[in-house]
Amino acid sequence: MxxxxxxxxxxxxxxxxxxxxxxxxxxxxxxxxxxxxxxxxxxxxxxxxxxxxxxxxxxxxxxxxxxxxxxxxxxxxxxxxxxxxxxxxxxxxxxxxxxxxxxxxxxxxxxxxxxxxxxxxxxxxxxxxxxxxxxxxxxxxxxxxxxxxxxxxxxxxxxxxxxxxLKPVPSEKIKKYLMEELELPDYKADVCTAFAQGNVGKAKRLALSDSFSEMMEHAIHLVKYISEMDVSDLTEDLKKIGTYKIDINDYLDLLMVWYRDVLMFKATQDADLLIFKEELGAIRDKAKNSSYEGLECILKALDKAKIRLNANVNFDMVMELLLLTMKEN
CATH class of the missing domain: 3.40.50.300 (P-loop containing nucleotide triphosphate hydrolases)
Known part of the structure; x- marks a missing residue:
C-alpha cells in the first residue's frame, strides 16, 4: 500500500x-x-x-x-x-x-x-x-x-x-502520471485526462482499457461521417452503440469532447487547444461546415441524452433522437 x-x-x-x-x-x-x-x-x-x-x-x-x-x-x-x-x-x-x-x-x-x-x-x-x-x-x-x-x-x-x-485532481498532474508511470503516448494521455475530469482512477482505467480505445474509434468514425449517413447506416451504428450500453456515459463524453473541439477550433483556429489533436483535418472540416447554433444544439442534446438515460428512458429511443439531432446539425 x-x-x-x-x-x-x-x-x-x-x-x-x-x-x-x-x-x-x-x-x-x-x-x-x-x-x-x-x-x-x-x-x-x-x-x-x-x-x-x-x-x-x-x-x-x-x-x-x-x-x-x-x-x-x-x-x-x-x-x-x-x-x-x-x-x-x-x-x-x-x-x-x-x-x-x-x-x-x-x-x-x-x-x-x-x-x-x-x-x-x-x-x-x-x-x-x-x-x-x-x-x-x-x-x-x-x-x-x-x-x-x-x-x-x-x-x-x-x-x-x-x-x-475529494476535489478533482489537476489535469496536468494526471497527464504527467499517465505518461511517466503508464508510459502512455502524449495524444492518448491527453484524451484520457480530458475524459477523467480530475478523477485519477478513471484516467487509469481508460488508459489501460482496450474497449475504451475501440469505443473511441467508433465514436470518432460516427462524428466524422454522420452527415453523409442514410437511415440504414444510422440503424447499424445504433446497434453498435448498444454494445457500449454499460459504458454509455464514456461514449457520450467522447462525442461531447469531439464537438467541443470543433466549437473551440471554429472560434479560435488554435489546434493547440484541441483534445483530439490527431483529428485536426476532420475537425477543421466540421468547423467550416457547422454553425455555432448547430454545435450548441448538439452539445445540449448530449446533455439531455445523459439526463434521460439516468432517468431510465428507453435506451434506443434516446440514442436514436440524439443521432438524428447530430445528423441534422
Missing part, C-alpha cells in the same frame, strides 16, 4: 488527516465523499494504516508489524464492512459487523477502525442503527464512511461526522 506522499492530488484532505493525527484529535466518524475512482478507498486505507502504525508518525512506516498486516489486508483492528446484496447495506450487515463488534477492545492497536465503502447504499434502518454507535462510540473507535453521494445519508449522520470532500 502507498503512503500519503504517493497519492496524486487531494492535498487538502491529506493535510486534514495528518494534522488530526499529529495533534491527537482524530474524530470518531468521517465521511470521505467523492465519485467512483476518486481515491476514497486508497485514502481511507492509508489513514487507517497510519493511525495503527507502531512508529506513530503522520505517514505509515511500512515496516512495523501493523503496517505489514495492513498491507496484506490482515490487520485485525482495521475492519472492512461488507455486504452480500449488491445494492443495499442492510441493518443486519451493520449490526453484525460493526455494532456487535465495536464494544470489543482492539486486539493490538490504539484504534479499532471500520471502513464502510459505498455508504450511500446504507438502508434507512442501517443508518439509524449506525447513528446510535456514532453518537456514543468507544474512545478507541474510528468509523470511515466512503460515499459517492452524501445526499443519500441522513442529515443526523452528516451532522455527526467530519465530511472530507
Amino acid at each position: 502507498a503512503g500519503f506522499a504517493d497519492v496524486l492530488g487531494h492535498e487538502q484532505t491529506i493535510a486534514h488527516m495528518k494534522k488530526a493525527i499529529e495533534l491527537g484529535k482524530v474524530s470518531h466518524a468521517y465521511i470521505i465523499n467523492g465519485e467512483k475512482g476518486s481515491g476514497k478507498k486508497l485514502l481511507a486505507g492509508i489513514f487507517a494504516q497510519t493511525l495503527q502504525c507502531q512508529e506513530k508518525g503522520t505517514e505509515p512506516c511500512m515496516h512495523c508489524q501493523s503496517c505489514l498486516q495492513a498491507q496484506s489486508m490482515n490487520q485485525p483492528d482495521i475492519i472492512r464492512v461488507t455486504h452480500e446484496k449488491p445494492n443495499t447495506i442492510s441493518v443486519e450487515d451493520i449490526r453484525g459487523q460493526l455494532n456487535g463488534d465495536i464494544q470489543i477492545k482492539p486486539y493490538s492497536s490504539p484504534y479499532k477502525i471500520y471502513i464502510v465503502d459505498e455508504a450511500e447504499k446504507l438502508s434507512p434502518q442501517a443508518q439509524n442503527a449506525l447513528l446510535k454507535t456514532i453518537e456514543e462510540p468507544p474512545a478507541y473507535a474510528v468509523i470511515l464512511l466512503l460515499t459517492a453521494n452524501t445526499g443519500m445519508l441522513l442529515p443526523t449522520i452528516l451532522s455527526r461526522c467530519v465530511v472530507l470532500d
